[in-house]
Amino acid sequence: MEHLIFADGHGQLSFRWAHLLAGVVWIGMLYFFNWVGGPFQASLDKETRQRVVPELMPRALYWFRWGAAWTWFTGVCLLFTMYYVRDTGLFLASPPLEGPARPEPSQWGPPFALLFAGFLVYDQLFKWLGSRSAVLHHLCVLVFGALAVGFHQLCLTRLGLSGRAALIHVGALFGTVMAANVWMRIWPAQQRIVLAVRDGREVDPADSALAGMRSRHNTYMSVPLLFLMVSVDQAGAHQLDAQGLALVLVVAWVVTFALYRRAAGVGGA
Secondary structure: OOOOHHHOHHHHHHHHHHHHHHHHHHHHHHHHHHHHHHHHHHOOOHHHHHHHHHHHHHHHHHHHHHHHHHHHHHHHHHHHHHHHOOOOOOOEOOOOOOOOOOOOHHHHHHHHHHHHHHHHHHHHHHHHHOOOOHHHHHHHHHHHHHHHHHHHHHHHHOOOEOHHHHHHHHHHHHHHHHHHHHHHHHHHHHHHHHHHHHOOOOOOHHHHHHHHHHHHHHHHHHHHHHHHHHHOOOHHHHHOOHHHHHHHHHHHHHHHHHHHHHHHOOOOO
16 A cells, blocks of 8 residues: 555655645635625626626636535545555554554544534534524534534544544544535535526525525635644644634634625725
8 A cells, every 4th residue: 555656755745735736726716705706796786797797707616616626635635645544653642552553444434434424414504504593503603613623522532543633634524514515505506696697587595695604604614724734733733622622713713704804894996
């Protein structure tokens, strides 16, 4: 296994470079949609929107969705390269003293499977929320944040992951939820919105609400995700406990809220 191209040092560097490039494309488009494109489109009259949206959005959504796909794919490749298939000793909190440190599938399989289970829980939670009150919406966001902290603790205490591996798996959880949001919720809704605007029909409010809410969630998740991506090389971050990770989420979300407020106040000429 060590001799496979994706498992050597050059493969790891290649995947990391591709992961960074795709992530810049994806997250850059995400911020454009939320802090530039959204306020701009709200200022357009119906006739102008009918001309602009069908030309602009398919182009932007192309880079958005494929950036998400390639970021997720290369991130999974890095998970396998760095933690699952090499004798790096990075995955387990207590690697064996003798013999290979490569984890067994029974060890890396559960945290990997929980990335997908995490999206299912998130998706059902916010499907249930629907158009209910803002108070319930905020409560659901807090519940999902608590689940992310719980996943981190599960990785540390029950699954035996190292502090570094536990952090990157929380980041992978956010990345998986975000990528699934793009392909399974935002992109289909945006397709219907673009066609409705092009044809001069009324946009289904449910599509606008769904695309807007999931895109906003992705924006809020992206900020702690960036912290989790860069923190794996910082020894101090590996010691984060439940309270420390919760504090990271709170600070990241406060910063994101402030950026939304600032974006709303930026006008055109």
